[in-house]
Amino acid sequence: MNVLFAQVGGSAIDTFLTKLIDGLALGAIYALMALGFVIIFKSTQVLSFAHGAISALGAYLVAYFITVLNWPGRYLESLPVTLSFIISAMVGIAAAAVMGMLIERVFIRPMIGEPLFSIAMITIGLDIILRTILGDYLGQGAQADVGSPWGLLSTSNISGVIVPHSYVATIVAAIAVVIVLVLFFRTRTGVAMRATAFDQEAAMAQGISAGRIFALAWGIGAALAAVGGIFASVSPRGFGVSPGTPFFALRAFPAIIIGGLDSIPGAVVGGFAVGIAEVMAGHYLAPFADQLGAGFSQIVPYVIMLGFLLFRPYGLFGTEEIRRV
Amino acid sequence: MRGRPNLYVSYEEEQRILPTMTQRVSMTFLVLVALSVPFKVIPGIKFLGDPSWLQILGLTFIFLIGALGLNILTGLAGQVSLGHAFFMGVGAYTAAVLGGEATNAVYGFGLPIWVTLPAAGLVAAGIGILVAPTAVRVRGLYLAIVTLGLVFIGQHIFRSWNSVAGVPELGRDWGEFQFALWSSDGPALALQSDGDWFGIAMLGEGKAYLFLLVLAIGFTLLAKNLARTRIGRSFAAVRDRDIAAEVMGVNEVKAKTQAFAISSFYAGVAGALYGYFLGSVQLETWNLFFSVTFVAIILIGGAGTTAGVVMGTVFVETLPRIVENTTDFLEVQVEEGGWLAPIADFIIRTEGADFGLLSTVENGPGLSVSQMNGLLFGLLIAVFLIFEPLGLYGIWLRIRNYWKGWPFTY
Incomplete structure (x- = not known):
């Protein structure tokens, strides 16, 4: 995928800026995934391993609406591709949110108070189930096209810096999501959510329904996963939804470890940092590809994460766990 | 100490791997059965050979x-x-x-x-x-x-x-x-x-x-x-x-x-x-799935117990084969119109327009046998953790205690 933009002419600084935009776009996807993880974790103490499957299913729904059903283009013939994509994306994201809430209500709610790893294992089980269903719809080795709302490979060349349009859209969308979230956490519901994350009992004593907050957190988390999954499937990052799409969420794990498992600013910073590091390593260490092995850039986040854990086990912004006897 | 299986008079006795005579006998029996499998001598489980x-x-x-x-x-x-x-x-x-x-x-x-x-x-x-x-x-x-x-x-x-x-x-x-x-x-x-x-x-x-x-x-x-x-x-x-x-x-x-x-x-x-x-x-x-298989084995069997791990492994590893055999059986039922045909027809899809959860033909809707296994595997992890956190070992404990205490429930 990134090979398409490997042939960067021009000066070193142009190459660097081109790669920076690539890294920011990848980082935006990681940040979206990481935000979903963190919101779910902060509210319910659940680390959702089903995140990848939810993101891929959300993206698959978009692909289904656009390419299979040709909806909404079927009704509005003159609708621009981008608008049609955005409408489908909204529906796909909403569907993912509903799925997240369902998962919370059916599988996670009965497990409140159980060991955290047991709940995490349930989400792994759900991940397997959802991926199996997705695999059944996708078929063997097939990909579902989500359409090319910003053109298949359309780029702008701004004085030597190559800027793919879909990367810009990814970065803009991630920033918009962060702004919306910041505003949301100032609303009444947002404050209730923060209060519940801080102390469930105290929040319930103030009349906040903790169960509703849990459902909401899973809804938001799943919606963010779907947004990330959609942008991970749009060309040139990915060519449609494939069985590999869920792995974007797994590669966002280093982002939340680096940022701190329970820190929302940490998720954003960690996501962008990991994305940039992955792209930069992929480009600047390419001469050593023989020693490092093909595709080594994909494990760069994990290597950084392991190194990070030695020095700051609870991440940049995470709260250090206080242990009492 | 016959008849008083829970009375231990020394630490060594309590720490034994198989504390009671019943356990020793049944474990020896189990090992002998396992050893005999390739020789196909025990009726009923000859197919395992x-x-x-x-x-x-x-x-x-x-x-x-x-x-x-x-x-x-x-x-x-x-x-x-x-x-x-x-x-x-x-x-x-x-x-x-x-x-x-x-x-x-x-x-x-x-x-x-x-x-x-x-x-x-x-x-x-x-x-x-x-x-x-x-x-x-x-x-x-x-x-x-x-x-x-x-x-x-x-x-x-x-x-x-x-x-x-x-x-x-x-x-x-x-x-x-x-x-x-x-x-x-x-x-x-x-x-x-x-x-x-x-x-x-x-x-x-x-x-x-x-x-x-x-x-x-x-x-x-x-x-x-x-x-x-x-x-x-x-x-x-x-x-x-x-x-x-x-x-x-x-x-x-x-x-x-x-x-x-x-x-x-x-x-x-x-x-x-x-x-x-x-x-x-x-x-x-x-890969990750391989790791998850092992975590699932110990969770389904019962974490922390050796007997549970044995039960979990046997269960998880033989399940795909059992699903496969069941599917074959149902397929034969549908084709030959056996007594299970109406139910079997509902479960499996044998031809293009047929309805069914499991598909025995390639392409089209319906899960393949391996997908069914994946689905069951994921479901089992979730269901066991929600309903039986102690796993198969917990189920075994409940059955054992039921008979131990019979006719009392305590």
Whole structure:
């Protein structure tokens, strides 16, 4: 995928800026995934391993609406591709949110108070189930096209810096999501959510329904996963939804470890940092590809994460766990 | 002390692996039954002596060894790990390098299995000790993510290090699954070719089955015994409350490092056996899903209990075959219009326009048998954790206590 933009002419600084935009776009996807993880974790103490499957299913729904059903283009013939994509994306994201809430209500709610790893294992089980269903719809080795709302490979060349349009859209969308979230956490519901994350009992004593907050957190988390999954499937990052799409969420794990498992600013910073590091390593260490092995850039986040854990086990912004006897 | 099974008059007596006569007798019986499987002598389970079933049971024993290792780490020492596949891969490729034949593309020393198996375990344990300093610093879900990272890094190394793991897609071979005194000697025990053992004609699968059964029993006893030792008790103390354990004089870092080392040793041996047993293994085998299988085994069986691990392994490893057989049975019912046909027709899809959850024809809606297995596997993990956190062992305890207390319910 990134090979398409490997042939960067021009000066070193142009190459660097081109790669920076690539890294920011990848980082935006990681940040979206990481935000979903963190919101779910902060509210319910659940680390959702089903995140990848939810993101891929959300993206698959978009692909289904656009390419299979040709909806909404079927009704509005003159609708621009981008608008049609955005409408489908909204529906796909909403569907993912509903799925997240369902998962919370059916599988996670009965497990409140159980060991955290047991709940995490349930989400792994759900991940397997959802991926199996997705695999059944996708078929063997097939990909579902989500359409090319910003053109298949359309780029702008701004004085030597190559800027793919879909990367810009990814970065803009991630920033918009962060702004919306910041505003949301100032609303009444947002404050209730923060209060519940801080102390469930105290929040319930103030009349906040903790169960509703849990459902909401899973809804938001799943919606963010779907947004990330959609942008991970749009060309040139990915060519449609494939069985590999869920792995974007797994590669966002280093982002939340680096940022701190329970820190929302940490998720954003960690996501962008990991994305940039992955792209930069992929480009600047390419001469050593023989020693490092093909595709080594994909494990760069994990290597950084392991190194990070030695020095700051609870991440940049995470709260250090206080242990009492 | 007949009739008073819960009366112990000494510490040794209470700490026995099989405290009561009933348990000793039933366990001996179970082992004898297991030993008799390849000879097809016991009516009712003769079908288990077929090559295809022996293959599945052999794999079950290999998975049992791996799962016992994870149980020591997760069940006994309380350190959750998603990195078991990585350690199995390390063991597998150690055995492959030491035991396989050298070619232009890959290393190989052609050493016999009694060298390579312990070496595989030791190298994996060494890597476990190397990883431990990072792993000891973090706990709970952080540890799960760290070990998840190990799997991805490990997969990348296996994929890239072609002189050890072979070319991707092709993989490499592990050498003959046989017991020879030295590489130049002929096999003392050939484990994969048909032949006579002490005058009894045996299938190759049967020989491998017996070899793996003996190994599995040995490793089970070792694991069971470990829990009774000083080391095992220090693991349990760390699991139950690490700070309290430290206050009582247990060295937490040492205990966790030991747990990682022992668990990785088991994983390494299991990985090496897996390679030998299957002859060649795809590079993508050692992935997250492989790790999850082991975690699922110990959770479905019952974390922390050796008996539970055995039950969980048998259950998880034989389930795909059972699903397959059931599907075949239902398909025959539909085609021949047996008495189950109306229900079976509803469940499976045999032709294009038919409705059904399971599809026996390619393409189109409906899950294939392997997808059905994946679905069931995921469902089982979720259902067991929600409804029976103690796993199969918990179910067994309830059944046992029901009969123990009968006619009373307490």
